[in-house]
Amino acid sequence: MKKDNRFVSMDINGKTYKFPFTSPTAGPNVIDIRNLYKEADVFTYDPGFTSTASCQSDITFIDGEKGILQYRGYSIEDLAEHSHFLEVCFLLLYGDLPTYDEMVRFEELVTMHTMVHEQLINFYRGFRRDAHPMAIITGVVGALSAFYHDSIDINDPQQREIACIRMIAKLPTITAMAHKYSIGQPYIYPSNDLDYSSNFLKMCFSVPAEKYESNEIISTAMDRIFMLHADHEQNASTSTVRLAGSSGANPFACIAAGIACLWGPAHGGANEACLMMLHEIGTPDKIPEYLKRAKDRNDPFRLMGFGHRVYKNFDPRAHVMKKSADAVLDLVDSKNKPILNVAKELERIALEDDYFRDRKLYPNVDFYSGIILNALGFPTSMFTPIFALSRTVGWISQWKEMIVDPTLKIGRPRQKYMGKVNLEYIPVEDRPK
Numbered sequence: 001m002k003k004d005n006r007f008v009s010m011d012i013n014g015k016t017y018k019f020p021f022t023s024p025t026a027g028p029n030v031i032d033i034r035n036l037y038k039e040a041d042v043f044t045y046d047p048g049f050t051s052t053a054s055c056q057s058d059i060t061f062i063d064g065e066k067g068i069l070q071y072r073g074y075s076i077e078d079l080a081e082h083s084h085f086l087e088v089c090f091l092l093l094y095g096d097l098p099t100y101d102e103m104v105r106f107e108e109l110v111t112m113h114t115m116v117h118e119q120l121i122n123f124y125r126g127f128r129r130d131a132h133p134m135a136i137i138t139g140v141v142g143a144l145s146a147f148y149h150d151s152i153d154i155n156d157p158q159q160r161e162i163a164c165i166r167m168i169a170k171l172p173t174i175t176a177m178a179h180k181y182s183i184g185q186p187y188i189y190p191s192n193d194l195d196y197s198s199n200f201l202k203m204c205f206s207v208p209a210e211k212y213e214s215n216e217i218i219s220t221a222m223d224r225i226f227m228l229h230a231d232h233e234q235n236a237s238t239s240t241v242r243l244a245g246s247s248g249a250n251p252f253a254c255i256a257a258g259i260a261c262l263w264g265p266a267h268g269g270a271n272e273a274c275l276m277m278l279h280e281i282g283t284p285d286k287i288p289e290y291l292k293r294a295k296d297r298n299d300p301f302r303l304m305g306f307g308h309r310v311y312k313n314f315d316p317r318a319h320v321m322k323k324s325a326d327a328v329l330d331l332v333d334s335k336n337k338p339i340l341n342v343a344k345e346l347e348r349i350a351l352e353d354d355y356f357r358d359r360k361l362y363p364n365v366d367f368y369s370g371i372i373l374n375a376l377g378f379p380t381s382m383f384t385p386i387f388a389l390s391r392t393v394g395w396i397s398q399w400k401e402m403i404v405d406p407t408l409k410i411g412r413p414r415q416k417y418m419g420k421v422n423l424e425y426i427p428v429e430d431r432p433k
Contacts (some may be wrong), residue, residue, distance in 0.1 A: 010119045011173045012040045022153040026061050054239060056405070059092060059397055064310040069317060071231060080320040081099045085226040086110060086196050089168055092231055092397040113169035114190035114199065117147040133178040133385045134263045135412075137248055138176050143166075144255035152250035154403055163251040164396045171389045172196065176203035197223040200389075217331060218376060225369050228317040229387055231394025237261040237268065241395045242402050243411040251399055258395045259388045268391075271370035272383040274305035276337070278370075280323070283338070284345040295355055305367030306350060307360070310398075314362045321368035325375075332375045355392050394406065 006021040008031050017040050020032040030053055037043060046052045057346060061070045069076040072091050078090055083097075088108050090098045123143055127136050140185055144166070145152050151163040177187050180203075198214040204336055206212035227298040232238070245251070262268035281290050294303040300421045310317050350356045373383050400403060402408060 005425050010040070012042055015040070015147070025065065037414070043416070045416050049239070049413075054234060054411075055242060055402065056407070057234070057398065057401060058095065059401060060233045060394070062310055064312050065306075067311055067313040067316050069232070074325065075105050076228060076316050077155070078322060080227055083227070084195075084231070085223045089393045091219055091351065092393050093164060093400065099421070109165055110169045110196070111190075111192050113166050114173050116173050116190075117172050120147065120174075121177075121187065122283050124177060127181070129182070129184065131182070133175070133182055134259070134379055135338040135390070136178040136181065137174055137261070137385050137388060138173075138256055140260045141259060143252045144170070144194045144252040148252070154245075154248060154250065160251070160400060160403065164400060166256055167251070167396055172200040173203060175382075175385045175389045176200060178385060179378075182379075182381065190359050195223075197226060199233055201204065201245070201376075204382075205320055215331070217327050221328050221372050222376070224320060224324050225372065226390040228321060228365055228367075229390035229392070231397065235267070236264070237391065238395060238398050241399055245399045245402055246408060246411040249412075251273060251396065254399055255392060255395050258391070262388050262391065263384060268384045269385070270304065271366040272380045274366050274370040275374055275380045277304040278339050278342050278346070281342050281346070284342055287342070287346050287349055291349065291353065295375065303350070303361070306356065306363055308364045311361055311364070316363040317365035318368055321365050322363070322370070324369045325371050328372050337375060341373060343367075350371050372422050 007018040008021045010017050017036075019036065021029060022032060023029050033044060045254060054066040059072060061073075061215070062068065071079060071088060072095055074091070074097075079091075087098065087103060087108055089110075090103065120143070124136065124139055128140070133198050139270065148163075148166060151159045151166060153159045162376050173190055180187050186208060188208075188391070191199055191202060193212065201214065201219060202212050234242075237258040240261040241254045244254040244257040249257075262396060281287060290301065291303070293299045293301040305349075329344070332340065347367070350361070350363070356362070370380075370383060372381070373386065
């Protein structure tokens with residue numbers, strides 16, 4: 001953020017206060033009100049923190065009006081076209097694209113940490129068979145601090161680094177094991193000869209009795225899902241990770257907190273909700289009926305997977321994801337997955353409908369990622385865990401940035417209290433019967 005001598009004056013209770021008015025490298029100008037309460041004895045009221053910058057960050061920039069998403073200054077479209085997930089991980093963690101040698105070392109380091117402690121298998125067995133995979137991975141990730149004591153000292157830069165690598169490397173294994181546990185199949189160990197995405201797919205879909213062969217189109221689609229969900233500025237789960245981390249909690253606990261927050265249907269559960277909607281519609285001939293309901297303000301039905309809270313024009317990730325969705329759907333037999341026909345027809349009709357076009361309710365990344373994951377054979381219960389796996393690098397990058405921020409303070413939002421005050425206690429025997 002650039003330093004300047006501009007100030008904003010506020011008249012409060014007959015007295016004038018000045019607060020710094022600064023400009024970031026991109027995005028709206030910022031009024032620094034850190035001393036507002038101290039100097040003027042007042043709070044700001046901002047439910048959902050939609051107008052409040054809770055931190056200063058160099059990682060991700062979003063312009064919702066223009067449909068821009070950048071990681072460390074690189075557009076998501078450019079990265080998706082030319083890069084791959086582990087390179088994006090390096091970029092988010094360290095701030096720059098790696099050299100060739102740095103990329104080789106980073107990939108080797110991540111690959112060497114994909115195994116999990118064997119005793120973690122016993123932890124999985126403590127869950128019911130029908131437990132949601134999100135419940136499982138939230139518990140397992142939180143338990144990592146009980147297995148890796150050598151990487152929980154947040155004041156040791158080397159331990160912080162090890163914790164970052166471990167979580168990026170182990171989340172695919174942990175997530176795949178949760179999937180296997182939920183369907184009653186044996187766990188598949190990581191393969192060091194496969195790339196990150198292909199390895200995850202193998203751990204999810206291979207069985208010991210058959211030879212597994214990876215598919216480049218499917219692996220590329222999976223890699224793009226990881227890449228496009230890697231970070232998204234100060235969203236609810238990222239803010240949760242930062243808030244937990246501000247207390248000095250170990251990184252595994254912070255990421256578990258982020259995973260728990262992501263589980264909410266208004267956040268990471270959106271693509272799961274989108275598939276549920278497609279199943280509710282059922283067949284393409286019912287789409288006009290549901291579109292009519294979506295336009296009716298008095299009808300509780302909502303068209304999931306269209307529009308976005310942040311992106312008021314279009315979701316830049318959706319353009320990239322649509323290409324992968326089209327490529328994957330060409331491989332899939334629609335007769336065996338009729339719901340995909342509903343998705344394709346809904347996309348076509350909605351894009352041509354003036355109601356949705358005028359309101360800029362375009363298909364978002366959740367719509368296309370849900371279609372892809374369904375086409376690959378993932379149950380809807382696995383959609384949010386895969387989101388969590390993708391977002392782990394963003395969470396850990398934000399946590400890592402926060403820990404070394406000299407302005408770090410424990411998070412302590414204030415409140416506008418509207419309850420009763422100064423009541424006198426009445427003994428229970430004297431209260432009205």
